[in-house]
Amino acid sequence: MKTARVGGQTAKQAILSRLKEHAVAGDTAYPAYSHPHTGQGDLRQAFKGVLESVGGECWLAGDRAGAREMLAASGLMSPPGQFCSYVEDIAPGNFDAEAAADVRECRDVRVAVLKGEIGVAENGAVWVDATRLRHRGLLFLAESLVLVVDGNAIVPDMESAYARIDFGPVRSGYFISGPSKTADIEQCLVIGAHGARSLVVIVIG
Amino acid sequence: MKSHAVLAAGFLKDAGRARWHDEALWYVREKRDRLVRSVPGWEELRDTAHAIKRHALANLSSYLEEFERNAAARGAVVHYAADAGEHNRMILDILRARGARLLAKSKSMLTEECGLNDFLESNGVEVVETDLGERIIQFARERPSHIVMPAIHKKKEEVGEIFHRHLGTAAGESDPTALTRAARVHLREKFLAAPAGLSGVNFAVAETGAIIICTNEGNADLVTSLPDVHIAVMGVEKLIPRSRDLSVFLRLLARSATGQPVTAYTSHLLGPRPGQEMHIVIVDNGRSDILKSARFHRAAFCLRCAACLNTCPVFRRSGGHTYNYVIPGPIGTILAPHRDLKKYKDMPFASSLCGSCSAVCPVKIDIHRQIVLWRNEIVEAGYLGRVKSAVLKTATAVMRNARIFTAAGALGRRALRLAPRFFYNNRLTIWGKTRDLPQLPARSFRSQYKAYRKTGKAGESRD
Numbered sequence: 022m023k024t025a026r027v028g029g030q031t032a033k034q035a036i037l038s039r040l041k042e043h044a045v046a047g048d049t050a051y052p053a054y055s056h057p058h059t060g061q062g063d064l065r066q067a068f069k070g071v072l073e074s075v076g077g078e079c080w081l082a083g084d085r086a087g088a089r090e091m092l093a094a095s096g097l098m099s100p101p102g103q104f105c106s107y108v109e110d111i112a113p114g115n116f117d118a119e120a121a122a123d124v125r126e127c128r129d130v131r132v133a134v135l136k137g138e139i140g141v142a143e144n145g146a147v148w149v150d151a152t153r154l155r156h157r158g159l160l161f162l163a164e165s166l167v168l169v170v171d172g173n174a175i176v177p178d179m180e181s182a183y184a185r186i187d188f189g190p191v192r193s194g195y196f197i198s199g200p201s202k203t204a205d206i207e208q209c210l211v212i213g214a215h216g217a218r219s220l221v222v223i224v225i226g
Numbered sequence: 227m228k229s230h231a232v233l234a235a236g237f238l239k240d241a242g243r244a245r246w247h248d249e250a251l252w253y254v255r256e257k258r259d260r261l262v263r264s265v266p267g268w269e270e271l272r273d274t275a276h277a278i279k280r281h282a283l284a285n286l287s288s289y290l291e292e293f294e295r296n297a298a299a300r301g302a303v304v305h306y307a308a309d310a311g312e313h314n315r316m317i318l319d320i321l322r323a324r325g326a327r328l329l330a331k332s333k334s335m336l337t338e339e340c341g342l343n344d345f346l347e348s349n350g351v352e353v354v355e356t357d358l359g360e361r362i363i364q365f366a367r368e369r370p371s372h373i374v375m376p377a378i379h380k381k382k383e384e385v386g387e388i389f390h391r392h393l394g395t396a397a398g399e400s401d402p403t404a405l406t407r408a409a410r411v412h413l414r415e416k417f418l419a420a421p422a423g424l425s426g427v428n429f430a431v432a433e434t435g436a437i438i439i440c441t442n443e444g445n446a447d448l449v450t451s452l453p454d455v456h457i458a459v460m461g462v463e464k465l466i467p468r469s470r471d472l473s474v475f476l477r478l479l480a481r482s483a484t485g486q487p488v489t490a491y492t493s494h495l496l497g498p499r500p501g502q503e504m505h506i507v508i509v510d511n512g513r514s515d516i517l518k519s520a521r522f523h524r525a526a527f528c529l530r531c532a533a534c535l536n537t538c539p540v541f542r543r544s545g546g547h548t549y550n551y552v553i554p555g556p557i558g559t560i561l562a563p564h565r566d567l568k569k570y571k572d573m574p575f576a577s578s579l580c581g582s583c584s585a586v587c588p589v590k591i592d593i594h595r596q597i598v599l600w601r602n603e604i605v606e607a608g609y610l611g612r613v614k615s616a617v618l619k620t621a622t623a624v625m626r627n628a629r630i631f632t633a634a635g636a637l638g639r640r641a642l643r644l645a646p647r648f649f650y651n652n653r654l655t656i657w658g659k660t661r662d663l664p665q666l667p668a669r670s671f672r673s674q675y676k677a678y679r680k681t682g683k684a685g686e687s688r689d
Contacts, residue, residue: 214410
């Protein structure tokens with residue numbers, strides 16, 4: 022196991038022993054809990070509603086062929102530009118991020134298309150497991166992001182989402198809810214801060 | 227150092243700006259309320275968050291060791307820093323060992339607390355804040371006035387002026403979209419050029435060794451995924467036991483902070499990306515002292531959401547720069563005295579004790595009660611001003627004795643009728659500067675009550 026080079030073991034031991042002198046009182050047992058987010062009705066519609074309220078787009082497609090047609094018709098991936106796709110049957114790409122030696126080579130990608138594992142109805146977030154990507158930075162460098170989610174993978178709330186994630190093999194994973202945004206200037210919402218300037222989630226089935 | 231009251235008087239001189247600031251924050255508070263109402267069982271969720279924090283902090287040393295084991299197994303290097311100085315030197319050493327002279331940084335209140343930027347700059351490292359609000363105030367050479375919206379005190383025209391000077395945007399350009407685009411182009415180059423990136427940490431999960439970072443702009447994600455070295459800094463209190471607990475905290479955090487259902491990005495990092503070095507610096511810097519305090523340890527439950535700032539009538543009407551501690555508002559008020567009771571003795575008095583902070587706190591910290599207790603400590607320590615001390619001593623003597631109290635009441639009612647404004651609006655009683663007394667009753671409650679018992683009729687309370 023690697024340990025600290027500076028500060029080192031002495032700092033660690035001193036801090037840990039000081040923390041043992043805490044004065045936290047009352048019932049300090051780990052609580053049993055469950056807080057389902059109920060009453061959202063149809064989960065796909067609820068997900069779509071929340072995602073659109075945070076600046077994202079949500080397309081409900083009947084099947085993969087339908088999704089492919091919607092994407093083609095949207096013009097989102099019309100040339101020119103670099104399109105990086107990890108979902109080739111829906112979105113054919115022309116840029117292979119896996120072949121790029123350095124993440125910075127992804128700087129001009131116009132659209133990145135990836136699989137989303139889970140959609141969360143209560144907050145419009147999509148869980149993207151980036152473990153298998155050679156460059157996780159692609160998710161944030163791409164001008165637009167398209168996430169493809171199975172309709173059956175839409176869950177009501179964060180509690181159900183975490184229940185589905187096995188962190189064992191995960192090296193990095195992201196909940197992404199809408200495009201990047203900021204309100205740092207006078208509370209005025211601006212879509213497209215540093216990450217993707219637009220986000221489309223295609224829900225299949 | 228000027229006191230909060232003096233600085234607030236300065237802030238309030240520009241009435242238009244003061245109102246604008248108040249309204250901007252109240253707007254966020256209202257957004258929070260709308261989002262909170264949409265979540266069934268919000269109060270139970272807060273209770274659970276409180277219980278998880280209580281459990282985690284009572285077992286912190288073992289959770290830290292569990293976290294370190296798991297993070298190290300995934301390839302991260304874990305460091306411990308006892309204080310701000312150690313934290314700063316560690317980061318400089320990591321950067322120097324890799325010859326990094328440019329650091330891209332996402333938002334971290336811990337580094338503000340430690341004074342990292344000044345330290346690195348004076349040691350020849352260029353630090354680039356990449357959160358838009360942080361970049362604005364870094365250009366302006368100010369400190370954040372708010373822990374989530376650091377440049378909330380700046381008008382868009384002022385931001386335009388700053389960007390014109392530093393980024394060459396057109397003179398007079400003040401459109402937030404145009405300014406944000408300019409910052410995007412400018413900072414994209416920095417992300418791509420920086421050999422090292424530094425981020426804060428919102429949560430650290432013991433059972434997996436994961437660190438979780440929540441942002442809207444996506445800057446933390448570029449800072450953590452592009453450079454070849456990623457340094458994450460966190461206070462010891464960020465530890466939570468299980469991944470599942472994230473569901474509780476993430477459902478509370480963004481709704482409480484900015485009135486969003488969740489932040490745009492919630493990043494879970496379990497070790498470095500391939501080819502990258504990842505350092506996690508775990509900092510005490512006084513946190514173990516807070517946890518040792520029977521009265522005040524709950525201040526360490528804080529998630530830094532800033533809901534208490536947005537709702538606070540004093541914060542909204544005085545602005546973050548009127549608080550001398552790096553963290554302003556109600557939560558800053560109960561953290562600052564741990565650092566230096568004498569230096570920050572004015573802060574616990576910058577409160578109306580209305581309790582709104584405690585009512586919105588997602589982890590149910592009893593903030594306003596702690597503020598009262600800190601006033602206690604300040605009196606005990608003898609740090610109260612002479613005038614206030616004398617007034618309180620007199621009031622105590624009067625209120626302790628029923629006869630003196632009755633006599634004083636009668637005297638007061640008469641005196642105030644004869645010369646009302648003099649008594650509460652002279653140079654000594656600053657209370658009257660912005661307040662007026664209600665009309666006084668002719669008779670005390672006590673004599674009215676006596677009369678009522680005798681006659682069975684409520685007597686006239688006024689002349």
